[in-house]
Amino acid sequence: MPHDPAAETDDQRLTGPVLVVGAGLIGTSLALAVRRAGVEVLLEDLADDNVRTATGLGAGRAARPDDRPQLVVVAVPPAHLATAVRAALDAHPRAWVTDVGSVKEAPLRAVADHPGRNRYVGSHPMAGSERSGPLAASASLFDGRPWAVTPGPGAQSVAVRAVEQLIGLCGGVVVRLSPLEHDRAVARTSHVPHLVSSLVAGTLAGASADHLALSGQGVRDVTRVAGGDPELYSQIIGGNAPAVAALLAEVRERLDLALDAVTAGDQVGLSSLLAHGVAGTRAIPGKHGGPLQTTVAVRVAVPDHPGELARLFADAGDSGVNIEDVRIDHDPGRPVGLVELDVTAEHSDELIGVLESRGWVTHR
16 A cells, blocks of 8 residues: 555654655666665656666666555756755655755745645755766765764654665664754854865966975875866855855954064964964864864875785785875875874784885874
């Protein structure tokens, strides 16, 4: 029998099928993860090529008019999100509906007058890539990643549980927030950092080759997210304008303080601003949401030819020391690259000893 979301019971489970509307990077990754868990997935996209590609990857099958999904996941670009959520509520009156958009208050407002609004529960996985499209998708994209669930007033508890079960199938970690708090949070942790990264990257455009020749890992770290699709991110950031504008005002105030300190040679003021930045980095949660661990970067010179990275990782694995993070600084003009292996401070000597015994040149 078709699922009836109006009949709420504690033992209702997400068994499928799950309809994914939008077979891009996020939608296809989600579909692959749900299929990995053994649940049937239906796919829908305005671009037939995306559906063909996603089905070819094993993400599910193309949806048919007579399908009766239990849950609909809307994974379309931000500019079309509200319209697509309403359309899903209309087309599937016996299904729960969620979305994976990066802003949560706007789609909730868009369905406020819809008779099926209690079947809608917003959500947002904190995962992605600078790449786009179904070919960039991965079933492991959400593994261990925070995934916000943002029910609005009157949302069915069974619908909330269904979305949280979906997150479990995908390997994500549920974080419950109100839509307002979610939008404030992503402005702070995603949208404003992206804008600031883009502003810094913009100073490199048109710079002389002599200046750019001095580029190191620091500038790559700061500007990495600036490589995202400008059209997509303008929709994401523009859709969260109030929260982003409030934080940008704080950034502008600190930028003015930094400019004044640099211009006046105020070392105390500049040091205070930099120390505040250090405090911010330490406030970021560590692995698995725990406290940030003190780590040491073990730097290893790696010859620039095939197989060397694999050999390094194999030797590091043989040490028995857990690698917390990896960074690669590869200058095409040099015959070697520099790989930084972050490990807890108490295990750094152990790792260095094993690597040097196998011929690697290391330093801290």
